[in-house]
Amino acid sequence: MAVKTQRTRMRTQDSIERQSNFLEVALGYSYDEAIAEARRCIDCKNPRCVLACPVEVNIPLFIKYLLEDALDEAFETIYKDNILPSICGRVCPQESQCEGACILGIKSTPVAIGALERFVGDYGMEKHLADTTVPELKHKKVAVIGSGPAGLANAAGLRKKGYDVTVFEALHKFGGVLQYGIPDFRLPKNIVENEVQNLKTMGVEFVKNAVIGKSLTIDQLFEMGYQSVFIGSGAGLPSGLGIPGENLSGVYFANEFLTRVNLMKSRSFPLSATPVKIGDNVAVVGGGNVAMDAARTAKRLGAKNVFIVYRRDEASLPARLEEIHHAKDEAIDFRLLRNPVEILGENRIVKQVVCEIMALGEPDDSGRRRPVGTGETVTFDIDSIIISIGQKPNPILKDNTFGLKTHSWGGIITDENHMTSIPGVFAGGDVVSGAATVILAMGTGKEAAETMHQYIQNKKT
Amino acid sequence: MYQIMAKKTLNKDVDLMEVKAPLVARNAKPGQFIILRVDDEGERIPLTIAGIDGDLVTIIYQKMGYSTQLLGKKSVGDFIEDFVGPLGKATHIRKKNHVIGVAGGVGSAPLLPQLKAYHDQGIKVSLILGGRTKDHLILQDEYAAFCDHIYLATDDGSVGEKGFVTDVLKKQLDSDPTIDHLIAIGPVIMMKYVTLMAKAHGVSVDVSLNPIMIDGTGMCGNCRVTIANKTYFACIDGPDFPGEEVDFDELMSRQSYYKDEEHMCFIDLDNHGR
C-alpha cells in the first residue's frame, strides 16, 4: 500500500476571526479526511504507538475498523481502554505519546492518531455509543472525591462492577480542570457535560458543593457506610514565583484568571456577575498548556498585546505542540529566555515586569539545557500579568485527614495498588503524580477501580 | 439547591437567613464561612457562618452590591443554587483572661460565634459595637446573653458614644489592664486602626480578613494576603490572622480592584428573583 507522505491537516477556525470568540479552534476531520488519514497507518506488526499510550488503546485496530467503515466497532475499541476519547483526542500530548512513537514519524509525519481518536470519539458521542449498561447494584457504597478525569474514570470503573458510587465535588460544576481550567476553544464544555451525563445515566450519584475534609471527613464517609474511598482531588493549588510585587492588583494566578473566565463566565460580564480585568498589555509567565490557555484567553478578551515570558528556549516549551502553533497564529508573542525577577506597580496596581535575560547552560535532570542568569535585565510595560508556572496538590484533605501520608511537596503517597497510608483509601491523578495529564489521571482512576474492587472483596465483612 | 427556612430583617441594609444545608451544618465551627451562588448565573460570594441549628445555617449579610441584593430578594421557601462549606479554619481560641470583641457594622455577625466560643471556654468577654447609626448596631440582644459589658459607638451619636469604635477601645485599654486580647472584625480600615492601638498597648489582636474570593478551596489564589511578609491564602489558611502581621494596605487595594466593575453589574436585578 502506498503511504501518503504528509498527514491530513485538520481544518481550523480562521486565525484572526477566532481571536474574538471562544469557539473551538481545531475543527476536526470530516469522514473523508479521517479515512484519508487512516489510510496512512501501515498497521505495524509491533505497534509502538500502543505501548506509548498510557492506557494502551489498541490504535491499529480502531484505525482498521475505521477503514472498514465499522465506526461503532472503532469507538468500542477505544472506549474499552479510554472512556474519554473526545476529550483525549483533543488534549493529549500525542507528540510525546502515541504519535511520538509512530514509525512514520521517522521519515515523514506520524499518523494523526489524536485527530482520528477525536473523530471516532465525537462519532460515538453523537450516536450515544458509550456503553452505559450496568450490572445490578451490589448495595455496597464507594465514595469518589473530586470529579476530574481521575474521579470520573474511577467512578465509571466501580459502577461497572456494580458498586453504588457517589462522587463528591467541591465546586458547583463537575469535571475538574476540564471544567474550570481548559478553555472552550480547546475543549467545548458540552463534551465534558456529556461525559458526566453518561455516568449519571449509569446511576453514579454526583454531589456538588461537598468539600471533603471540611463538609465531611474521610472518617465520616466510612461511618456513613462507604466501603472504600478514592481521592482524585487534583493539583489545584497554584505556585507563585516568590518575587517582589506578586500580590499587586492585576497579578493573577492562571487558575484565578481561567476560573473567572471559564467557570464563572466572566467573558460575558456584565451579563454574568463575575468580572475580569486585564487591560491591553498582558504578560503570561510559563511555557506549559496552562500558560498557552491563559495567553490565548487573554487575547480573546480583547488584550492587544499578549506575550509569553519563559525562562528557557522554544524547544523546552512543555505545552502541546499544537497549542504553541495555535498561539503563534493568534499573534501571541514569545519572549523566551526571560525570567521575571520583580513586578513593579503604581498605587499598588501592576505596571511593569522586570525580567532577567537568561542563557542556556548545561543540561539539567530533565535533559533540557538549564537556563542561567546573565545578570542583564529587560523591563516590559504591562497592565496585568498571569502566573502559570505550576500547581501543587490542595492541602485541605491532607490537613484534615489523620494518618494520610504525603510527600513534602504535598502529593499523596500510594502503593502499587494505588492505596494510600489509610486502609481502604485510594488515590490517583494529579494529587498523586503532581500536575500531569488527563490521560494519566484517567488511567490511574481506572486502575484504582480494579484494586478497590479487590480490596473490598478481600475485606472480611 | 438549598432552601431558605427563615428570614429576618435586621435593619434596612442587613438581613438574616437560615438556610437548610446539612453538609455545611454538620462540621461547622466558629470562624468558618460558606460560599454561595444565588442562582445559576451568579458569582460566588463568601459569608460567615453566624450560627448553626441542626441542619440550618444562619447567615447575616449586608446588601452591598449585586449579589447580596439579589440574595435579599429571596424569601422564605425559595432556594439558593449553591451553598458550600464550612470553609476556612475554625477560630483558634487563645488562652486569655479578658477578651474584647470589636465589631464594625455587619462585622457584628462574624464576631458573634467567635466571641461566644471564648465565653464558652470560661473567658471573660466584652463587646464594642460600632456603626453609622443606632439602626446599624445589630445583634445586641444575642451579645447581651453572654457579654460582660457592651459598649456602643455611632457616627451620628444616635446611641452610645459619638465617634469610632477605636475611641471607645482606647478608653477601655487605658482604664482596664485585665484586657489581654482583642478580636476585631469589620471594615479593613477599622481592623487596621484597632491593630495599631492593640500594638501600642501591647495587647494581642486577631482579625478576620475578607479579600475577594472565588472558590474558597485554595484553588484560585485570588484571596491571597500578606502576613508577616509571607503570602497566605485567606480561604484555607484563614480567614483569621494575628492583626499585628497583616498588610492591611495591600488588602484594601486588592479588595477594591474591581470597584468600577461592581457598579456595572446591576443590569437586570429587578427582573431577577421575585
Ligand SMILES: Cc1cc2nc3c(=O)[nH]c(=O)nc-3n(C[C@H](O)[C@H](O)[C@H](O)COP(=O)(O)OP(=O)(O)OC[C@H]3O[C@@H](n4cnc5c(N)ncnc54)[C@H](O)[C@@H]3O)c2cc1C
Ligand atoms: C489550564 C490547564 C490546561 C491543561 N491542559 C492540558 C492538556 O492540554 N492536556 C492534558 O493532558 N492535560 C492538561 N492539563 C492537566 C490536566 O487537566 C490534569 O492533569 C488533570 O485534569 C488531572 O486530573 P485529576 O482528576 O487528577 O484532577 P482535576 O482535574 O484537578 O480534578 C480534581 C477535582 O477535585 C476537586 N476537589 C479538590 N479537592 C476536593 C475536596 N477536598 N473535596 C471534593 N472535591 C475536591 C476539584 O474541585 C476538582 O474538580 C491542563 C491543566 C490546566 C490547569
Ligand SMILES: Cc1cc2nc3c(=O)[nH]c(=O)nc-3n(C[C@H](O)[C@H](O)[C@H](O)COP(=O)(O)OP(=O)(O)OC[C@H]3O[C@@H](n4cnc5c(N)ncnc54)[C@H](O)[C@@H]3O)c2cc1C
Ligand atoms: C471570609 C469572608 C466572610 C465574610 N462574611 C460576611 C458576612 O458574614 N456578612 C457580610 O455581609 N459580608 C461578609 N463578607 C463580605 C461579602 O462577601 C461581600 O460583601 C460580598 O461578596 C459583596 O458582594 P456584592 O456583589 O453584593 O457586592 P459588590 O458590589 O460586588 O462588592 C462590594 C465589595 O465586596 C467585596 N466583594 C465583592 N465580591 C467579593 C467576593 N467574591 N468575595 C469577597 N468579597 C467580595 C469587595 O471588596 C467589594 O468592593 C465576607 C467576606 C469574606 C471574604
Ligand code: FES
Ligand atoms: S478563594 Fe480561591 S484560593 Fe482562596
